[in-house]
Amino acid sequence: MPEQHPPDDALLASLAARDLSALATLYDRYGRLAYSLAYRILGESEAAEDVVQDAFLSAWKGAGSYRRERGNPRAWLLSIVHHRAVDILRRKTTFRPAPLEMAESQPSDEDTAVSAEKNVEHRTVREALEALPQAQRRTIELAYFGGYTHVELSELMGVPLGTVKGRMRIGLQKMRRALERTR
Amino acid sequence: MNEHVQDDLEAYALGALDRGDAERVAQHLALCASCSNDAASLAEIVGTLPDTVALREPRPALRDRVLGAARAEARQATSRRSPRWSFGAVRLSRIAFAGLAAAVIVLGAADVEAYRRMVTVAAERDAYNRTLESLREGARLWYMAGKDSFAGSGGTLYEPRADGKQPFVLFHDLPPINEGQVLTIWLVSPDSAWARAATFRPNGQDIQVVQINTEVAGFDRCAVTLDDSPSGKHGTVVMESRIAPPTP
Numbered sequence A: 001m002p003e004q005h006p007p008d009d010a011l012l013a014s015l016a017a018r019d020l021s022a023l024a025t026l027y028d029r030y031g032r033l034a035y036s037l038a039y040r041i042l043g044e045s046e047a048a049e050d051v052v053q054d055a056f057l058s059a060w061k062g063a064g065s066y067r068r069e070r071g072n073p074r075a076w077l078l079s080i081v082h083h084r085a086v087d088i089l090r091r092k093t094t095f096r097p098a099p100l101e102m103a104e105s106q107p108s109d110e111d112t113a114v115s116a117e118k119n120v121e122h123r124t125v126r127e128a129l130e131a132l133p134q135a136q137r138r139t140i141e142l143a144y145f146g147g148y149t150h151v152e153l154s155e156l157m158g159v160p161l162g163t164v165k166g167r168m169r170i171g172l173q174k175m176r177r178a179l180e181r182t183r
Numbered sequence B: 001m002n003e004h005v006q007d008d009l010e011a012y013a014l015g016a017l018d019r020g021d022a023e024r025v026a027q028h029l030a031l032c033a034s035c036s037n038d039a040a041s042l043a044e045i046v047g048t049l050p051d052t053v054a055l056r057e058p059r060p061a062l063r064d065r066v067l068g069a070a071r072a073e074a075r076q077a078t079s080r081r082s083p084r085w086s087f088g089a090v091r092l093s094r095i096a097f098a099g100l101a102a103a104v105i106v107l108g109a110a111d112v113e114a115y116r117r118m119v120t121v122a123a124e125r126d127a128y129n130r131t132l133e134s135l136r137e138g139a140r141l142w143y144m145a146g147k148d149s150f151a152g153s154g155g156t157l158y159e160p161r162a163d164g165k166q167p168f169v170l171f172h173d174l175p176p177i178n179e180g181q182v183l184t185i186w187l188v189s190p191d192s193a194w195a196r197a198a199t200f201r202p203n204g205q206d207i208q209v210v211q212i213n214t215e216v217a218g219f220d221r222c223a224v225t226l227d228d229s230p231s232g233k234h235g236t237v238v239m240e241s242r243i244a245p246p247t248p
Ligand SMILES: [Zn+2]
Pocket: B003, B004, B005, B006, B028, B032, B033, B034, B035, B036
């Protein structure tokens, strides 16, 4: 990843010190990605914007409670976006389509991913995910973008909970290795 | 130390645990460096998944909304730091049903139904725990037990999950404290950073509500200290939530 100035860690420290310009920089850096993630999960722009506003505000208020186990600052911020979006999805959705229908009704990212392809880092991650065996890839996608819990996935996919966990574990391990190779 | 949570770390990182399981994992991570390291490295892999989505441009107005909301929050926070202590305390046992509206105004956007039930608590002390349990409905409750000179007292931090509702602590049997001293409620993050959540004095009633003016999300434990001044270094811990602090 290209060096950015100031680095994310420093931005977070400034955020904790209530520096609004640090928040502006953070938004300029990750606002578009945050919005794209929220949109991918919720499928509508208004809700996605609310999630982004909420997430940045919560980062602003909670920079002091930045959780190491949530990864680097970028991963942390995106985990807040993800958490909020999935929360809304789970609250509003009483019925969610089964995995097969879902895979068909989800618009393929291919259609609109022109800008993503320009970014080498993004392309690498996409390739790492796409290289996974179908079952592992689908498990990870349905969990992360579909908001399904592992218990729900076990029911939906008709496999034991242990199998769902195993697919998550091996899939993420493979992604890690693929990403490490390209660094 | 409770059991390790390696088995659930992938699902935790993917956000694929239900609330109860996620909290159990988060609590363990607060105490276990080994699982916490694994969680951090998984979080970074999962943090790359957003790179697989099609990028979309939000409306430019969103940037203004974000910054505007933060600016407003900063102004509010500054006015809250005024020398007046934020009491937000309600003498519940004196609140008749007619007074409920006033209590809700004092406590901001809190849940009316919650307060309706808490008024009942004041009437039947035995129902304290039962009532809190009934308030749960998706909220997080952390009980803090008093120790030493605060033995026998306690408080429950109530964190509503719904947007726009404020967290608060419901204390019982707080002993009197010396003139000039204050009690401070702290939120403790998984990496053991302490954040001041509210400062108050006991009101002499059996039951007392103290409003929390900060976001509780991201914190895993809470505590109360007895301090000689409302700012500066904290004094003795007189109450803390059940989960023990990580061993150094
Ligand atoms: Zn552990």
